[in-house]
Amino acid sequence: MRVLVVVEARAAYGEDDFERFCRDAHPGLVAALAHHCGDRFLAEELAQEALIRAGDRWTKVRQLDSPVGWAFRVGANMAASSFRRRGAERRAVERMRARPLPTEHRDPDAGDAVAVRGALRALPERQRRVVLLRYVLDLSAEQAGAVLGISAGAVRMQAHRALAALQDRLRDDDIAEEVTDGC
Numbered sequence: 001m002r003v004l005v006v007v008e009a010r011a012a013y014g015e016d017d018f019e020r021f022c023r024d025a026h027p028g029l030v031a032a033l034a035h036h037c038g039d040r041f042l043a044e045e046l047a048q049e050a051l052i053r054a055g056d057r058w059t060k061v062r063q064l065d066s067p068v069g070w071a072f073r074v075g076a077n078m079a080a081s082s083f084r085r086r087g088a089e090r091r092a093v094e095r096m097r098a099r100p101l102p103t104e105h106r107d108p109d110a111g112d113a114v115a116v117r118g119a120l121r122a123l124p125e126r127q128r129r130v131v132l133l134r135y136v137l138d139l140s141a142e143q144a145g146a147v148l149g150i151s152a153g154a155v156r157m158q159a160h161r162a163l164a165a166l167q168d169r170l171r172d173d174d175i176a177e178e179v180t181d182g183c
Contacts (some may be wrong), residue, residue, distance in 0.1 A: 018058050022051050023067045032072055037079040046082075050075040119169040127162035134159050 026047055033043035033050075050071040054061045090176050120128055126148070133144035134155065141152040141159075148155065 017062070018055055021054070021062070021067060025071060026051065029068060029075065030070055033075045033079065036076055038081075042079065042082065043075075046075040046078050047071075049078060115170060116166075119166050122169055123162055123165055127158050127165065130155055130158040131162045131166075 029047040029050065030040070030043050033046045034040040037043055037046070048073075053074055054067065054071050056114050061070055071174065124130065129148060130144060133139045133147055134141065139147070141155040145152045145155045
């Protein structure tokens with residue numbers, strides 16, 4: 001705490017004195033923030049970040065009555081934000097643990113899904129949209145046509161062409177059968 005008193009007793013720092021300010025303020029700032037938050041390692045990070053922010057605003061901060069007090073306030077505010085964030089993370093983890101596990105878990109990035117996604121990306125945009133509307137969103141040909149601004153017959157034709165292209169692209173019989181059977 002002696003360092004804080006020494007720093008506070010000095011006259012306002014000059015424009016080129018930021019480095020000296022950091023050298024003088026850092027040890028006391030770390031100590032004060034460690035007492036404030038109870039974690040020396042966190043206090044070191046907070047002090048460094050507070051000094052960086054002081055450097056970004058040095059022309060204004062150096063003119064304050066207490067530049068180190070300003071840096072402490074910034075560090076304390078960041079500590080409070082850190083505690084809020086940790087609390088929110090802890091509560092989110094507790095909520096996730098409290099949820100029942102689904103009976104069936106499907107990995108959306110399984111090999112087959114990746115292959116199907118790649119094959120869908122290779123389709124022309126209109127065919128891709130038709131497939132997604134018809135077989136992912138389970139819309140009728142009429143509904144998909146209304147969304148796309150085309151007739152139901154055009155939706156059926158585009159879907160037929162898209163499924164044929166997907167079968168060609170997905171040469172693996174198991175994947176191609178799943179695409180046509182699931183659709």
